[in-house]
Amino acid sequence: xxxxxxxxxxxxxxxxxxxxxxxxxxxxxxxxxxxxxxxxxxxxxxxxxxxxxxxxxxxxxxxxxxxxxxxxxxxxxxxxxxxxxxxxxxxxxxxxxxxxxxxxxxxxxxxxxxxxxxxxxxxxxxxxxxxxxxxxxxxxxxxxxxxxxxxxxxxxxxxxxxxxxxxxxxxxxxxxxxxxxxxxxxxxxxxxxxxxxxxxxxxxxxxxxxxxxxxxxxxxxxxxxxxxxxxxxxxxxxxxxxxxxxxxxxxxxxxxxxxxxxxxxxxxxxxxxxxxxxxxxxxxxxxxxxxxxxxxxxxxxxxxx
Numbered sequence: 031x032x033x034x035x036x037x038x039x040x041x042x043x044x045x046x047x048x049x050x051x052x053x054x055x056x057x058x059x060x061x062x063x064x065x066x067x068x069x070x071x072x073x074x075x076x077x078x079x080x081x082x083x084x085x086x087x088x089x090x091x092x093x094x095x096x097x098x099x100x101x102x103x104x105x106x107x108x109x110x111x112x113x114x115x116x117x118x119x120x121x122x123x124x125x126x127x128x129x130x131x132x133x134x135x136x137x138x139x140x141x142x143x144x145x146x147x148x149x150x151x152x153x154x155x156x157x158x159x160x161x162x163x164x165x166x167x168x169x170x171x172x173x174x175x176x177x178x179x180x181x182x183x184x185x186x187x188x189x190x191x192x193x194x195x196x197x198x199x200x201x202x203x204x205x206x207x208x209x210x211x212x213x214x215x216x217x218x219x220x221x222x223x224x225x226x227x228x229x230x231x232x233x234x235x236x237x238x239x240x241x242x243x244x245x246x247x248x249x250x251x252x253x254x255x256x257x258x259x260x261x262x263x264x265x266x267x268x269x270x271x272x273x274x275x276x277x278x279x280x281x282x283x284x285x286x287x288x289x290x291x292x293x294x295x296x297x298x299x300x301x302x303x304x305x306x307x308x309x310x311x312x313x314x315x316x317x318x319x320x321x322x323x324x325x326x327x328x329x330x331x332x333x334x335x
Contacts, residue, residue: 067103069330078217084204087260098322100155110160118159182216219255
């Protein structure tokens with residue numbers, strides 16, 4: 031395998047600030063995607079990826095961050111609780127109706143370790159798939175005892191097992207129903223993807239209000255730890271304005287990398303892959319790797335609550 035640093039590739043003054051240097055750096059980073067191991071957090075980070083607005087890159091963010099973390103030596107569990115099962119599809123996990131899934135975890139008290147499937151791209155990456163059985167789960171959960179805590183109990187059981195993951199990423203449906211509430215009660219952190227477009231902040235107040243309600247009533251550890259700007263188009267002034275507004279409001283919890291609009295990111299799920307494996311040299315893949323690295327290094331610096 032080629033083992034070259036980005037700094038080596040662009041060290042010559044003639045290339046240092048040119049577009050060629052940028053492309054060389056991007057290509058080398060893609061070739062070396064498995065080169066270095068990122069630090070482990072002191073305790074498992076349970077993160078819910080939530081935004082009730084659809085089409086903001088929530089599932090795409092979940093699977094690509096998970097892939098990047100796993101490819102750099104971290105143990106990752108993706109929990110798909112969206113009835114559409116898009117995260118399961120992107121990770122190449124079959125999930126027809128009847129497949130043991132997060133539905134059984136929530137409604138039948140099945141252990142996550144029993145239904146989790148190994149993802150081909152990395153031995154350290156697992157996925158609890160979602161099926162269409164989840165479509166009626168909001169109604170079915172209503173009559174159950176401790177209905178908001180079903181996912182939390184399942185994750186706590188999984189973390190008590192000897193091979194507990196370093197990261198648990200929960201992919202939610204684009205709504206604020208009982209499935210999403212379960213995910214917020216189970217998590218310690220919320221990761222919010224925000225698209226760099228006109229309606230980016232529409233409905234965000236509702237999500238933040240829900241997070242605050244869950245924190246006060248059900249899960250005092252919950253907090254918004256990470257915001258990721260997605261679908262950034264550098265050709266538009268609007269994208270810069272939205273990004274500046276988000277950074278001004280959320281401060282240091284906004285990751286420095288932004289995820290650009292990139293056709294490879296959109297194509298990858300159709301092949302049952304993340305963009306990091308589908309086209310590791312693409313701008314989208316490199317941006318997700320950079321975002322995941324910042325996420326991992328920040329997490330390693332934090333002390334467990």
